[in-house]
Amino acid sequence: MGRPSKYPTEFRTEAVRLVLTTDKSMAEVARDLGISDKTLAGWVRKDRAKQTADALPGALNEHERLELKRLRKEVADLKVEREILRKAAAYFAKETTR
Structure with missing residues (x-):
């Protein structure tokens, strides 16, 4: 993650609004605000990109984007856990057949 912003979100939002309106x-505007x-x-x-x-439709x-990002991370973590459990089950199954 990047460094924290030097300027508060409200300041940035207001600065963008000044440029657009x-x-x-x-x-x-930048000179007036000292940035x-x-x-x-x-x-x-x-x-503008946001x-x-x-x-866009849909x-x-x-x-929703934050929720999607969180869910994708959770799915990736669950896949890793599933793979570990699959390998452990295979190992113990092999051990019990000896």
Whole structure:
């Protein structure tokens, strides 16, 4: 996982809103807020990508994506556990036939 953000989520959301709803350029908004224009551009790009993904028919919302990620990890863990149990069962079956 990456390092924690230097800026709170509310600040980033408000900065993106300013870029999208005002007549100011991205550089002007960044200068007014005291942040790098490259940083603000990254936030805007990420927000636009999220909006595009959410607008697709049948797209998952943020909570559904998090749930899907959690479930995929759980499935992977269960597959590892199943493989360990399968090998243990085979080992003990071989031991009892001796």
